[in-house]
Amino acid sequence: MTALQSxxxxxxxxxxxxxxxxxxxxxxxxxxxxxxxxxxxxxxRTVWQxxxxxxxxxxxxxxxxxxxxxxxxxxxxxxxxxxxxxxxxPLGITLAIGAQRIIGRKSKVVQSLTAAPLITPEIVxxxxxxxxxxxxxxxxxxxxxxxxxxxxxxxxxxxxxxxRARLVSIGSSFEEAARDLGATRFQALRYxxxxxxxPAVMASLVVVFATVIDDFVITSFLSSGVxxxxxxxxxxxxxxxxxxxxxxxxxxxxxxxxxTVLILGLFGLSFWRKRHGEPGGLRAALSDITQADA
Amino acid sequence: MTKQPRxxxxxxxxxxxxxxxxxxxxxxxxxxxxxGTIDPIFRDAVPQWNPLxxxxxxxxxxLQSLINGPLQGVILRTxxxxxxxxxxxxxxxxxxxxxxxxxxxxxxxxMLVLIIxxxxxxxxxxxxxxxxxxxxxxxxxxxxxxxxxxxxxxxGSPITVILGLVxxxxxxxxxxxYATLDRLDWRLIEAARDLGASSRDAFxxxxxxxxRAGLVAAGVLIALPMFGDYYTNDLLSRSPSTExxxxxxxxxxxxxxxxxxxxxxxLAMSAILVVAMSFYLRSTNKQAKQTLx
Numbered sequence: 001m002t003a004l005q006s007x008x009x010x011x012x013x014x015x016x017x018x019x020x021x022x023x024x025x026x027x028x029x030x031x032x033x034x035x036x037x038x039x040x041x042x043x044x045r046t047v048w049q050x051x052x053x054x055x056x057x058x059x060x061x062x063x064x065x066x067x068x069x070x071x072x073x074x075x076x077x078x079x080x081x082x083x084x085x086x087x088x089x090p091l092g093i094t095l096a097i098g099a100q101r102i103i104g105r106k107s108k109v110v111q112s113l114t115a116a117p118l119i120t121p122e123i124v125x126x127x128x129x130x131x132x133x134x135x136x137x138x139x140x141x142x143x144x145x146x147x148x149x150x151x152x153x154x155x156x157x158x159x160x161x162x163x164r165a166r167l168v169s170i171g172s173s174f175e176e177a178a179r180d181l182g183a184t185r186f187q188a189l190r191y192x193x194x195x196x197x198x199p200a201v202m203a204s205l206v207v208v209f210a211t212v213i214d215d216f217v218i219t220s221f222l223s224s225g226v227x228x229x230x231x232x233x234x235x236x237x238x239x240x241x242x243x244x245x246x247x248x249x250x251x252x253x254x255x256x257x258x259x260t261v262l263i264l265g266l267f268g269l270s271f272w273r274k275r276h277g278e279p280g281g282l283r284a285a286l287s288d289i290t291q292a293d294a
Numbered sequence: 295m296t297k298q299p300r301x302x303x304x305x306x307x308x309x310x311x312x313x314x315x316x317x318x319x320x321x322x323x324x325x326x327x328x329x330g331t332i333d334p335i336f337r338d339a340v341p342q343w344n345p346l347x348x349x350x351x352x353x354x355x356x357l358q359s360l361i362n363g364p365l366q367g368v369i370l371r372t373x374x375x376x377x378x379x380x381x382x383x384x385x386x387x388x389x390x391x392x393x394x395x396x397x398x399x400x401x402x403x404x405m406l407v408l409i410i411x412x413x414x415x416x417x418x419x420x421x422x423x424x425x426x427x428x429x430x431x432x433x434x435x436x437x438x439x440x441x442x443x444x445x446x447x448x449x450g451s452p453i454t455v456i457l458g459l460v461x462x463x464x465x466x467x468x469x470x471x472y473a474t475l476d477r478l479d480w481r482l483i484e485a486a487r488d489l490g491a492s493s494r495d496a497f498x499x500x501x502x503x504x505x506r507a508g509l510v511a512a513g514v515l516i517a518l519p520m521f522g523d524y525y526t527n528d529l530l531s532r533s534p535s536t537e538x539x540x541x542x543x544x545x546x547x548x549x550x551x552x553x554x555x556x557x558x559x560x561l562a563m564s565a566i567l568v569v570a571m572s573f574y575l576r577s578t579n580k581q582a583k584q585t586l587x
Binding site for chain 1: 302304312314316319326339408411412414415417426433469514518522523525547553556567
């Protein structure tokens with residue numbers, strides 16, 4: 001390699017360096033500023049007037065801690081995400097195992113049923129479910145129940161994707177060995193396959209929780225006003241008004257919640273991997289979770 | 295017919311029934327409402343559950359009036375916004391994914407984590423951050439004023455909406471792009487270089503064709519939600535001059551009581567996307583066949 005060439009490559013590297021760090025700053029700094037303004041002492045979300053916990057705790061009426069309507073959105077969000085997570089995970093795991101093994105025409109139907117939600121824009125699902133619950137399944141009221149059903153429907157496919165990836169990497173040899181040793185199909189499934197599926201179960205729980213707590217479109221289409229208002233809905237409806245920095249505090253809390261769940265999931269996954277002698281640690285745990293999103 | 299264990303079908307059953315009842319049936323319901331009639335007194339939509347009695351005439355009239363009227367501009371605008379936002383996203387996202395996959399070196403994990411972070415920050419929080427910065431008293435506006443640029447960013451500016459879409463969706467593009475480029479067989483590019491290709495030619499004739507399927511897939515992955523986006527637009531502009539198709543659907547279904555129009559637009563949007571999807575599937579199929587040959 002000539003000197004000129006090496007100089008050229010080095011320059012190319014540094015341009016790319018600037019682009020990538022520039023991007024990281026561009027993508028994170030606005031959010032960090034928004035978080036910082038939740039500690040603003042004044043009523044403004046744009047003009048800094050000193051540091052305080054006013055909008056988090058101190059203000060007796062309008063702080064996140066004391067404003068009932070804000071606290072209400074938090075509990076609505078948590079209840080919706082937890083219940084969706086608990087319903088969709090078992091539903092998705094069984095569907096993934098079944099879909100992987102049935103053959104013939106039935107299999108094609110199941111394949112396209114599970115693939116379709118992945119490529120349908122959320123607004124289409126939200127609008128279709130809204131029309132269905134108002135015109136066809138009228139026994140289901142808008143609000144929490146409809147939001148729960150909608151979120152389960154929309155996140156089911158992502159659980160199937162995560163579990164299927166794990167099923168493929170496990171392969172069929174362990175179950176076959178169990179069958180050769182006299183286990184029934186069900187026993188092989190229950191005592192051999194299920195324990196090996198744990199990473200996929202954990203990844204699904206984390207991904208579903210984080211998607212649902214962040215969900216806006218479906219939750220908004222299927223809401224019935226204040227009673228079923230979640231945190232993202234509240235952010236959406238008050239961004240443009242003269243909301244106080246308590247809104248920034250609310251949004252910050254939402255971000256903190258999903259990060260806590262993500263980090264717990266990552267450590268849980270890497271701990272499981274270590275205990276069961278699978279390689280990879282934190283890096284593998286990260287890809288367990290992100291592959292589903294990507 | 296091969297004999298299949300009932301266990302597998304039984305396992306797939308609950309999830310499949312769920313998706314039929316709450317994914318497939320709702321699509322049918324949308325069609326029934328779109329091709330139904332309107333109650334002459336209450337102006338409510340009356341769904342027509344029997345496809346044999348679907349009323350296409352009225353649907354056509356409504357669609358025609360929408361297309362000749364304001365909707366024409368809306369559809370065109372939606373396409374222009376999505377295509378511009380996609381192009382800018384690729385201009386930003388590709389070099390980053392490329393760098394991460396090829397030259398990141400020691401700091402790779404750190405960079406990867408920092409790039410995944412926005413993925414997990416609520417979308418509306420990220421928009422809230424920009425609304426705060428761009429409002430007339432916000433940091434960004436004040437900064438620009440200092441340089442003599444006086445511009446109301448949040449008052450129906452197409453630039454703001456397009457850049458907002460880019461900011462919102464670029465993280466969702468980078469990760470799949472990175473996954474594609476990371477999996478490439480870089481020995482092939484080295485081989486091209488050894489055989490005398492310039493680095494530009496190697497990139498154009500080897501890297502890009504190898505990565506094409508992944509690039510298209512990543513593009514589709516963000517184009518679909520961008521196409522149905524209405525909240526970015528609402529938060530950053532809320533002006534009729536930047537309205538997109540999603541805003542119209544949101545309006546007809548949530549802010550007014552014209553479910554039939556909303557249902558028709560949902561069908562129209564699905565139709566446009568189905569055409570786009572089939573084009574994409576055909577191109578990836580063709581590619582798969584070529585590589586097999």
